[in-house]
Amino acid sequence: xxxxxxxxxxxxxxxxxxxxxxxxxxxxxxxxxxxxxxxxxxxxxxxxxxxxxxxxxxxxxxxxxxxxxxxxxxxxxxxxxxxxxxxxxxxxxxxxxxxxxxxxxxxxxxxxxxxxxxxxxxxxxxxxxxxxxxxxxxxxxxxxxxxxxxxxxxxxxxxxxxxxxxxxxxxxxxxxxxxxxxxxxxxxxxxxxxxxxxxxxxxxxxxxxxxxxxxxxxxxxxxxxxxxxxxxxxxxxxxxxxxxxxxxxxxxxxxxxxxxxxxxxxxxxxxxxxxxxxxxxxxxxxxxxxxxxxxxxxxxxxxxxxxxxxxxxxxxxxxxxxxxxxxxxxxxxxxxxxxxxxxxxxx
Amino acid sequence: xxxxxxxxxxxxxxxxxxxxxxxxxxxxxxxxxxxxxxxxxxxxxxxxxxxxxxxxxxxxxxxxxxxxxxxxxxxxxxxxxxxxxxxxxxxxxxxxxxxxxxxxxxxxxxxxxxxxxxxxxxxxxxxxxxxxxxxxxxxxxxxxxxxxxxxxxxxxxxxxxxxxxxxxxxxxxxxxxxxxxxxxxxxxxxxxxxxxxxxxxxxxxxxxxxxxxxxxxxxxxxxxxxxxxxxxxxxxxxxxxxxxxxxxxxxxxxxxxxxxxxxxxxxxxxxxxxxxxxxxxxxxxxxxxxxxxxxxxxxxxxxxxxxxxxxxxxxxxxxxxxxxxxxxxxxxxxxxxxxxxxxxxxx
Numbered sequence: 063x064x065x066x067x068x069x070x071x072x073x074x075x076x077x078x079x080x081x082x083x084x085x086x087x088x089x090x091x092x093x094x095x096x097x098x099x100x101x102x103x104x105x106x107x108x109x110x111x112x113x114x115x116x117x118x119x120x121x122x123x124x125x126x127x128x129x130x131x132x133x134x135x136x137x138x139x140x141x142x143x144x145x146x147x148x149x150x151x152x153x154x155x156x157x158x159x160x161x162x163x164x165x166x167x168x169x170x171x172x173x174x175x176x177x178x179x180x181x182x183x184x185x186x187x188x189x190x191x192x193x194x195x196x197x198x199x200x201x202x203x204x205x206x207x208x209x210x211x212x213x214x215x216x217x218x219x220x221x222x223x224x225x226x227x228x229x230x231x232x233x234x235x236x237x238x239x240x241x242x243x244x245x246x247x248x249x250x251x252x253x254x255x256x257x258x259x260x261x262x263x264x265x266x267x268x269x270x271x272x273x274x275x276x277x278x279x280x281x282x283x284x285x286x287x288x289x290x291x292x293x294x295x296x297x298x299x300x301x302x303x304x305x306x307x308x309x310x311x312x313x314x315x316x317x318x319x320x321x322x323x324x325x326x327x328x329x330x331x332x333x334x335x336x337x338x339x340x341x342x343x344x345x346x347x348x349x350x351x352x353x354x355x356x357x358x359x360x361x362x363x364x365x366x367x368x369x370x371x372x373x374x375x376x377x378x379x380x381x382x383x384x385x386x387x388x389x390x391x392x393x394x395x396x397x398x399x400x401x402x403x404x405x406x407x408x409x
Numbered sequence: 410x411x412x413x414x415x416x417x418x419x420x421x422x423x424x425x426x427x428x429x430x431x432x433x434x435x436x437x438x439x440x441x442x443x444x445x446x447x448x449x450x451x452x453x454x455x456x457x458x459x460x461x462x463x464x465x466x467x468x469x470x471x472x473x474x475x476x477x478x479x480x481x482x483x484x485x486x487x488x489x490x491x492x493x494x495x496x497x498x499x500x501x502x503x504x505x506x507x508x509x510x511x512x513x514x515x516x517x518x519x520x521x522x523x524x525x526x527x528x529x530x531x532x533x534x535x536x537x538x539x540x541x542x543x544x545x546x547x548x549x550x551x552x553x554x555x556x557x558x559x560x561x562x563x564x565x566x567x568x569x570x571x572x573x574x575x576x577x578x579x580x581x582x583x584x585x586x587x588x589x590x591x592x593x594x595x596x597x598x599x600x601x602x603x604x605x606x607x608x609x610x611x612x613x614x615x616x617x618x619x620x621x622x623x624x625x626x627x628x629x630x631x632x633x634x635x636x637x638x639x640x641x642x643x644x645x646x647x648x649x650x651x652x653x654x655x656x657x658x659x660x661x662x663x664x665x666x667x668x669x670x671x672x673x674x675x676x677x678x679x680x681x682x683x684x685x686x687x688x689x690x691x692x693x694x695x696x697x698x699x700x701x702x703x704x705x706x707x708x709x710x711x712x713x714x715x716x717x718x719x720x721x722x723x724x725x726x727x728x729x730x731x732x733x734x735x736x737x738x739x740x741x742x743x744x745x746x747x748x749x750x751x752x753x754x755x756x
Contacts (some may be wrong), residue, residue: 334687339678345702347516348579348702349699352696
């Protein structure tokens with residue numbers, strides 16, 4: 063395919079700049095998408111800087127991608143030119159392991175192909191993300207954005223959305239569930255919306271009373287300020303499920319105290335060494351500390367359809383492409399309500 | 410009731426000695442039991458020494474109790490004099506909270522009454538355990554030992570048995586499940602037997618090839634030696650459920666590597682601070698670290714009935730009452746296959 067303008071980096075850096083990349087020629091099962099918007103995920107910054115030590119350069123971030131189909135391969139049946147389309151964190155997988163068969167491609171036994179910083183399974187070419195004019199992705203990994211959803215505000219659903227929706231669904235959160243969402247950022251604000259849409263009684267657990275008030279505007283029923291020791295003590299053993307969206311390593315014990323019998327605290331934000339905690343907090347009620355990573359393609363589509371049904375969208379600040387350096391800096395200070403989304407027409 | 414000879418301690422100690430205690434007068438719902446055997450649990454030693462800082466003296470350990478009913482209160486309907494009976498770790502609970510209603514009295518919201526080192530809910534008198542000639546317990550907390558089971562070898566089922574059976578059942582272990590039992594002691598050897606009886610494919614995970622061979626005699630299908638790095642690497646992501654019976658704090662990361670997608674490592678042995686581990690091991694497959702503590706009365710009876718059906722009993726070394734000091738010392742060195750049981754006729 064013709065060269066596609068993109069923003070990325072040729073070496074570890076906080077500041078991205080224009081790059082020229084080649085998108086692969088359309089294969090028979092491929093969908094080409096003109097990108098209209100791309101969400102800015104904290105992982106984009108970690109990867110751009112090579113914080114995890116496995117970034118290959120040149121590098122183009124972005125895995126919260128929405129746009130319009132510009133071309134389709136000869137075997138594509140579910141998309142046509144002009145359709146709305148979206149791409150999340152995964153663009154291919156082995157397609158034959160148990161995880162792929164179970165619609166959990168993100169846990170593919172042969173490792174899923176990431177939307178960026180990965181290698182195409184057919185020709186070995188590097189994958190480049192959505193801070194770009196276009197992307198080419200095989201049909202089974204392309205999502206459909208319902209017509210009723212605003213495109214810009216739908217973009218963060220592809221990572222922040224599914225990352226919070228998947229564990230809520232898989233741990234059977236529903237009417238009667240008492241759910242605590244820990245932390246109010248890109249993930250946490252989606253967690254509040256989804257837990258509420260699924261029928262749960264939702265508490266925002268935060269260090270900041272102001273964030274608590276914000277969460278109530280988003281639908282949270284209650285606020286628990288985690289620095290208020292008396293309130294934390296009073297909330298002992300009162301939650302069935304805690305969605306822990308804190309993005310860095312943190313103490314778990316104060317939160318484990320809050321779990322009711324057979325409750326689970328599920329980590330979706332912090333990818334790090336967890337501080338030591340006492341096993342008695344788990345043994346005394348058959349409780350668990352779990353983790354969850356995004357969600358499969360089918361579940362992502364299910365989530366998008368639920369968003370259309372309930373009118374759920376991310377709260378976003380739309381930025382131009384050359385605002386990314388400032389956006390990264392503000393994201394580091396948690397100074398965003400709640401997700402930056404790049405308007406790709408500015409590229 | 411008349412004074413009952415018992416073995417216990419008046420101050421923190423490894424060595425127990427004869428004591429005289431009073432059992433309460435029979436209430437209308439009480440069952441009095443002449444104890445024939447009592448298993449020796451590691452908790453007995455921890456509590457006798459006040460390792461957990463909450464032992465009250467005088468103190469009589471023992472919560473793996475079997476015997477014969479010697480008297481019943483006026484309202485007792487399910488036991489009569491001469492019946493086989495058993496008592497585990499819990500002798501009463503609030504009886505009205507959700508946990509009690511759900512047959513999980515051990516997690517009673519108002520704290521279950523322990524078989525020893527607890528206070529009777531009616532008169533506040535201390536509870537004394539089963540290193541004793543007799544015990545008096547309210548009918549709803551008394552278990553029935555099927556006639557086909559050997560009494561001595563049934564005793565450890567009341568703690569070691571239910572502690573391993575409950576998580577296997579609650580995490581739906583059955584035909585097709587790949588279960589690893591970590592550690593071969595009082596708990597681990599019961600874990601192997603129950604996982605096998607439930608239809609799982611069972612692997613003993615141990616530091617010792619000799620213990621592996623022993624586990625295979627007990628029914629384990631495979632052995633994984635945890636110090637064999639190549640074998641551990643080859644077993645990456647191959648278990649649905651890990652029953653972790655290691656009795657002390659230990660690294661979790663080598664075992665978490667073994668969990669397959671949506672797998673759970675359940676701690677039943679170590680009650681301690683757990684070393685730090687990396688959350689990525691949980692996020693990469695929606696995995697969990699859980700804990701579990703004994704099991705409810707109904708599930709304990711279900712387990713005893715399953716033991717009768719499958720001929721499951723603990724592997725025991727029967728000791729006289731005055732062998733307890735030596736038994737404690739040997740238990741500390743893990744020098745027992747796999748549970749000491751006191752023959753109470755020697756008291």
